[in-house]
Amino acid sequence: MPLLERGRLIDDDWTDVADDLPVPARGRLILPLARWLSDHAPGPQPGRSLGVRLPGDRPTEVDRLVGRFDGLDLIAIRFAGFRDGRGFSMARLLRERHGFAGILRAEGPLLPDQLRFLQRCGFDAVALPEVARLADWQRFLREISVVYQPAADAAATVLAYRHGARAVA
């Protein structure tokens, strides 16, 4: 599956580790949440990156992860559908309230015109549908240049332009 990460299209080299299989010693690996939270969660190891996946329709799962970010390089949120906007709140909470600094990836049947919203809410990677036209997705990053509200990204809001950066610090 193609992956749009920090604006670049790359091959997705993260792989899922099923519940009952041993965690490989190397590679980029996504674990089920329960396994990450259990007592026998794998520890840090050179050559290995670890991530977890949260279902985008269960916002309370964010609270279970809080305090367990150590050694966690990626959180994937799988949206149930493009109309289900819960993942946007989950992402902002992970970034702005709980300070998760790793890769935050959106997955699921999303639309190209949601890309900018995803980015503003703190996602820095999106797993694109197999048939996606990259141009369609990137288009939505450029088309609207004005943002009114503060969010999880660094975009300067209109307030900063209107009143200078200090007014909104």
Added chain:
Amino acid sequence: MYQYDEYDQRLVDERVEQFRDQVRRRLSGELSEDEFKPLRLMNGLYLQLHAYMLRVAIPYGTLSSAQMRTLATLARRWDRGYGHFTTRQNIQYNWPKLEDVPDMLAELAKVGMHAIQTSGNCIRNVTADHFAGVARDEIEDPRIWAEIIRQWSTLHPEFSFLPRKFKIAITGSPNDRAAVKVHDIGLRMLRNADGDVGFEVIVGGGQGRTPFIGETIRAFLPKQHLLSYLEAILRVYNQYGRRDNSFKARIKILVNALGAAEFARQVEAEWAHLRDGALTLPAAEVDRIAAQFAPPVLPPVAEPIPAFDMARLTDPAFGRWARTNLFAHKVPGYASVLISLKPVGGVPGDATADQMDALADLADRYSQGEIRVTHGQNLVLPSVGKAHLPDLWQQLTALGLAEANIGLVSDIIACPGLDYCALANARSIPIAQRISQRFADIGRQHDIGELQLKISGCINACGHHHVGHIGILGVDKKGEEFYQITLGGKAEEDAALGKIVGPAFSYDAVVDAVETIVDTYLVERRSGERFIDTYRRTGLAPFRARLYGETIDAAA
């Protein structure tokens, strides 16, 4: 009035070009209708029974004369010569061609207007008291805060895919003219014991198939906290509102399921993290916006005003109009003028392009170039010198816009119904037309007095029938149009939901039934009682007796 600065303008211009490209790709076949649908629904373009419908936002119901002329241009150049003002301070065009819509939006953008978020499961056009800024009973102009909310909610990255659409209404006066108790969030401005201005925050009101009167979750919110508090409410709703059933997805269902106290607790817990954060507006920004809503400079004129009083005495038609169509202005010697879009036999809320242009001229001449749209589907010239009223009235009469029926039985709110809407069970507009014809005698209407009649073509309640003194709801009975009548609804600060009077009436019988209800009121009323007062005293019984005879009690 608020003037777009370069940032507001740029966003709207960019949005037009974005949509132009989306339409181009749809027309070339690059996008399927399935792919295009979510894109057009982000921009107020619906597919109705017969054609596309474009809904244009009129934020907080305020229009300049230049904006009104643009609305007329759209109607004339790209539609069938008219537009339809809605109960949510929007205007709808019922017959645009898809390929024309980008040009329509570009024309709107020139006067600082758009169709952003007039559809979709997002925060919709914010509505406000149509007398904002000029009402005598007002604490502060609510449009300052409505504009602040407009900007905050525009393309909000977190809240553009909510469980369901989300409507916010705001009033700056203790007398609620924005129906704040039947919105997802209602904001009522008030002053606390220390004299500070803030908002009562009401959540979870709504109509549709499960109507609720909203619950107060915060008695007083200091105004500088408005955006962080709204963000907290929306965040709780976005995460925990139901998404399994679109009929149960509005915030009212969540508030009701949790109970208002628990919902409030969750909001306060979220707000504890957000308050005093980045959403606290700098005073300079509030001042910048407030300055643009500075009241017009109106030199007070000592009352009485002989030209006005003379005309009232000598011309009964003018006198009648002055009784129903004027509203108290905060500056002595002025009035706000209500312009009825409910002529006898007309379509409630429709205005022709020529009428819109003429009204823009009248606004320039008599009312500082300002016009308002009411949620009752009428228009307002907010600040007219009383000495000019007889002249204005003459000109409105010539335009067919001087119906003296504001607040009376023919001032009907009706949804588009089966004439346009794909969801309808029954027609609404012809019922409204027939009722207004039945009560065409304006003297009789004045004798009946204040009476709000509201019609919806299905349970979605776009015609607000739940809060009509008389509510009419179109239902389907074995493929035939029937109409269920409710009595006693009210949308203001003493809001109430109507009660079903009895079995539904056929298309042919419903106008007779309304007349029977009105006649019953006339028999029952005590001196000084409005319809709603009589109903609240007597309840349904006398109305049921007259409508159904004895049989109803035996059957019930």
